[in-house]
Amino acid sequence: MEKPITGKCSQQLWLVIFVLFVLCLVLSCFDYSTMMGAKNEVTFLFNQPNPLVILENETNSATNQSITDPFVETQSNIDPCQGRYIYVHDLPSRFNYYFLENCQSVTRGTSFNMCPYMVNSGIGPEIENTQGVLSEKSWFSTNQFLLEVIFHNKMKKYQCLTNDSSQASAIFVPFYAGLDASQFLWSPNISVRDSSAQDLLRWLVEKPEWKKMSGRDHFFVAGRISWDFRRQTDESSDWGSKLRFLPESKNMTMLSVEASSWKNDFAIPYPTNFHPSKDSEVFEWQNLMKTQNRSYLFTFAGAPRPDLTNSLRGVAIEQCRSSRACKFIDCSSDGSKCDNPAHLMRVFQSSVYCLQPPGDSYTRRSIFDSILAGCIPVFFHPGTAYAQYLWHFPSNATEYSVYIPVRDMKVWKGNVEKILLGISKEKEMAMREEVIGLIPRIIYADPRSRLETFEDAFDLAVKGVLERVEGVRRVINEGGDPGVGFAEADDYKYTFTEWERFE
Known part of the structure; x- marks a missing residue:
């Protein structure tokens, strides 16, 4: 009988294990010395962080650069x-x-009180009773004359502010021109009307920032139409201040709710x-807004102007009242309350088209209210939108609006309902889609926060100013005169001829 081989096998097995252990020990020591190197620059492999994190956090390191490091380093050094x-x-x-502390003075000459609208960085008190028409916590009782306050507060959140004026591409002047002008618009003393503007300009021209480009990199915002700052005579019966005709002011760019025909005024x-x-x-x-049931073909919101005979507004009201397909919102003192956003938006949301004839001036806030509601605007004059909001509206007007040019009310016999039915x-669906897509571009997001994906009206205005100033710099660098064309009048800006392609 043979002896069991268990003892012999176990001895061989332990020998194999011992040899493998020695071999692993030698290999690990060799690998350790290779990783450490002469200067011990790298830690143990299992202590290294995620290599993607290293790429993000160490692009400025001068050591251990790979072949792609120069590109990564260049990218990281780009200043956004x-x-x-x-x-x-x-x-x-x-x-x-x-004006914020003395808000009761900014509406001198009227019975209107601006003070309640100054809260929440100028966007006014939150609308609480929206009647199910407005979304919660994003609608406010905003006064249309507080644009300069809203814009200033949004500028405080702008991500590229600098305290070094030599680094700046543009200079913002937070002058509340509209609120200042509203104190004295009804004053017969033109010296009083012009005093603040003159004092401001004297202050500005003494600053080193002004001397750099003679103010052509400066801009400010006004919450009133440009015509309120372009009094052309020194007659007390002439309206407004002379701010924009003062020599130094001509070198600045003004953003306002309605631009003039001069090239240094821009509408936002x-x-x-x-x-x-x-x-x-x-x-x-x-x-x-994409899902609204629109039971009215067209709508007009506005107050009659009995003193304006043969006006487009009067014809719009007349044709709307005579049509079963139209809803008229009477904004006169004895009519519906057009200052009730829920009431106004409910009607606009129920309408396919919203008529936007000129009123006291070319433009109307109603343009933007109707766009918010997905209601396609109908324009009768190029000065109402096409020649105005160049940074915010598409260059092809037919993409988002209907244009019914009315050159002479005395001879115009058009029927709005018939035109729209055609x-x-x-x-119609394509235009509404475009209108709803415009909503982010025509709103001012809450100044106490900022949107991440969308560019709002403020963002586009700032971008437009920066491009304008950069254009002036190019002229200077090329040896040209930066004043040529900067503040000239454009006599054809509001004529129908330029916009005939949209008829």
Whole structure:
């Protein structure tokens, strides 16, 4: 009988294990010495962080650069604010904050009280009873004359502000021009009307920032139409101040709710009541406007002007009242309350088209209220929108609006209802889609926050100013005269001829 082989096998097994252990020990020591190197620059492999994190956090390191490091380093050194820096003048409070503290003075000559609208960074009190028409916590009772306050507060949140004016691409002057002018618009003393503007300009021209480009990189915002600042005579019966005809002021760019025909004035949207604080609030509102049941073919909201005979507004009211397909919102003192956003938006949301004839001036806040509601605007004059909001509306007007040019009311025999009924459903749907897509571009997001995805009206206005100033710099660098064309009048800006392609 043979001896069991168990003892012999176990001895061989332990020998194999011992040899493998020695071999692993030798290999690990060799690998350790290779990783450590002469200067011990790298830690143990299992202590290294995620290599993607290293790429993000160590692009400026001068050691251990791979073949792609120069590209990564170049990318990391790019300043996202290059060409976008804005310096804000710290003006004496009499030119801005005074009006917030003395809000009762800014409507002198009227019975209107602006004080309740100054809260929440100028967007007014939150609308609480929306009657199910407006989305919650993003609608406010906003006064259309507070654009300069809203814009200033949004500028405080601008991501590319700088305290170094030499680094700035543009200089913002936070002068509340509209609130200042409203104190004295009805004063017979033109010296009083012009005094603040003259004092402001004397203050500005003494600053080193002004001397750099003689003020052509400076801009400010006005919450009133440009014509309120372009009094052409020194007759006390002439309206407004002379701010924009003062020599130094001609070198600045002014943004206002309605531009003049001069090339240093630019129009930006009137403030509406919608001030979302998050992108999701914009998406939700746009989706809601896409699903509205629009039972009216067209709507007009406005007050009659008995003193304006043969006016477009009068014809719009007359044709709307005589049509079963139209809803007229009477904004006169004895009519419906057009200052009730819920009431106004309910009707606009129920309408396919919204008539926008000129009123006391070319433009109307109602343009932007109707766009908010997904109601396609109908224009009768190029000065109402096409020649105005160049930074905010598409260059092809037929994409988002209907144009019915009325050159002479005395000979115009057009029927609005018949014209609108002649538009195909396919074209109507395409225009409404475009209108709803414009909503982010014509609103001012809540100044206490900022949108992440969308560019709002403020963002587009700032971008437009920066491009304008950069254009002036190019002229200077090429040896040209930066004053040529900067503040000239454009006599053809509001004529019908330029816009015939949209008829």
